[in-house]
Amino acid sequence: MTTRGNNYTLTDIGSLKNLLNHNFKGVKGKYFIGNELGLSGSEVSLNCLPAEQAAPFVHAHKKNEELYIFISGNGKFFVDGEEFPVQEGSLIRVAPSAERAWTAGDKDLYFICIQAQEDSLTQATSEDGIRLETKTSWM
Amino acid sequence: MTTRGNNYTLTDIGSLKNLLNHNFKGVKGKYFIGNELGLSGSEVSLNCLPAEQAAPFVHAHKKNEELYIFISGNGKFFVDGEEFPVQEGSLIRVAPSAERAWTAGDKDLYFICIQAQEDSLTQATSEDGIRLETKTSWM
Numbered sequence: 001m002t003t004r005g006n007n008y009t010l011t012d013i014g015s016l017k018n019l020l021n022h023n024f025k026g027v028k029g030k031y032f033i034g035n036e037l038g039l040s041g042s043e044v045s046l047n048c049l050p051a052e053q054a055a056p057f058v059h060a061h062k063k064n065e066e067l068y069i070f071i072s073g074n075g076k077f078f079v080d081g082e083e084f085p086v087q088e089g090s091l092i093r094v095a096p097s098a099e100r101a102w103t104a105g106d107k108d109l110y111f112i113c114i115q116a117q118e119d120s121l122t123q124a125t126s127e128d129g130i131r132l133e134t135k136t137s138w139m
Numbered sequence: 140m141t142t143r144g145n146n147y148t149l150t151d152i153g154s155l156k157n158l159l160n161h162n163f164k165g166v167k168g169k170y171f172i173g174n175e176l177g178l179s180g181s182e183v184s185l186n187c188l189p190a191e192q193a194a195p196f197v198h199a200h201k202k203n204e205e206l207y208i209f210i211s212g213n214g215k216f217f218v219d220g221e222e223f224p225v226q227e228g229s230l231i232r233v234a235p236s237a238e239r240a241w242t243a244g245d246k247d248l249y250f251i252c253i254q255a256q257e258d259s260l261t262q263a264t265s266e267d268g269i270r271l272e273t274k275t276s277w278m
Contacts, residue, residue, distance in 0.1 A: 007237035008218045013228040016210070025265075032264060037232040041204040041255030042181055043263035058273040064263060065180040069251060071155070071210060078275040079147045089152040093176040098146035103277050112208060112251065115267065116180030120259040124182035124203060125171060126164075128254065134197040136217040138242050 002036060009037045016071070016110055019048040027056065029108075042116040047109075049075070054103035061096040064115040068092040071112065074105035086111075141175060148176045155210070155249055158187040166195065168247075181255040186248075188214070193242035200235040203254040207231040210251065213244035225250075 002011040013019070013031070022031035029048040033039070043064075049055070051073075058078065068077070070090040077086045078101045079094055086092070086102070086109070094100050096118055102109070141150040152158070152170070161170035168187040172178070182203075188194075190212075197217065207216070209229040216225045217240045218233055225231070225241070225248070233239050235257055241248070 003223070005219065005221065007234040009232045010216075010218075010223055011230050012226075013230065015227060018228065033230055034260075034263065037206065037230060039204065039206060039232055039255075039260070040258045041260055042206065042253055043260060044206060044208070044253065046208070054275075054277055058271045058275065058278075060269045060271060062267050062269065063261065064267045065178065067176065067178060067181065067183060069183070069185070076277070077149075079149075080144065082144065083276060084142070084149055087151075088154060089157070091150050091152065091172055091176060093148045093178055095146040099271055099273050101273075101275050101278075103275070114181055114183065114253055115260070115263050116178075116255045117259050117261060119179045120256055121173075121178070121180055121182060121254070122202065122256060124173065124254050128201050128203045130199045130201065132197045132199060132238055134238050134240075136193075136197065136240050136242070137222060138193055138215070139197075139240075 011036055019046055042114055045113045047111050047113060049104040049109040051104050051106055051108050055101045058099050058101040060099050063117050064096055065118040066094050067114040069112045071110040073107040073109035075103050075109040077102045150175055158185055181253055184252045186250050186252060188243040188248040190243050190245055190247050194240045197238050197240040199238050202256050203235055204257040205233050206253040208251045210249040212246040212248035214242050214248040216241045
């Protein structure tokens with residue numbers, strides 16, 4: 001169920017294993033969430049690539065930087081002819097033109113991929129944030 | 140160790156429990172990765188908020204949309220006076236002006252927060268991607 005407020009959207013997919021029920025253009029375990037949540041600054045996919053399976057082709061991007069955050073499982077990541085092992089805690093930024101692909105190892109590979117337009121961020125964190133006096137029920 | 144190529148940056152924090160060794164302005168368990176990876180389209184924090192602890196104040200943003208992806212544990216999320224339970228698989232988009240805060244429940248709360256400038260994404264996924272003929276070692 002998705003809840004939509006004026007300033008927010010909230011949904012819940014439950015256990016991340018449920019990602020295996022999603023597919024994108026025939027790729028099992030891939031769920032793009034931008035449309036459901038109404039994202040306008042990034043597109044984000046949540047992924048569970050089953051063990052021993054691989055991304056179907058190498059790809060690059062036109063405008064978007066990508067960030068891959070690996071949550072659990074194991075596998076390999078290819079970028080511009082180099083290959084690296086990936087597992088829980090591996091973090092990879094790739095520029096738009098980087099040639100990239102990945103494969104799962106002997107365990108299902110869980111990761112999050114974030115697309116955002118290269119050089120689009122002008123400020124962040126304490127520069128962009130505003131501390132408020134509002135209180136929650138637990139404050 | 141961080142590896143920097145022409146088109147990519149790769150680092151590895153190991154077990155996500157290691158997040159507890161990071162802190163940001165006195166907040167234990169918060170790691171902003173943009174500087175280490177050279178992100179230019181988003182700023183991303185990896186978070187482990189210890190059980191029974193809470194974000195120190197309510198905040199909003201000037202330009203940036205935020206997306207919260209909850210990975211494990213439990214807690215509550217406040218937005219504009221409403222409060223929702225969060226756990227593995229909870230996904231929340233908040234517009235810049237949304238007033239937000241969160242607290243962990245009786246388990247450590249693991250989540251990822253993505254900041255990107257609102258309305259900065261012009262295209263994504265198959266519109267932005269380029270399928271290549273390059274092959275990896277496993278293709």
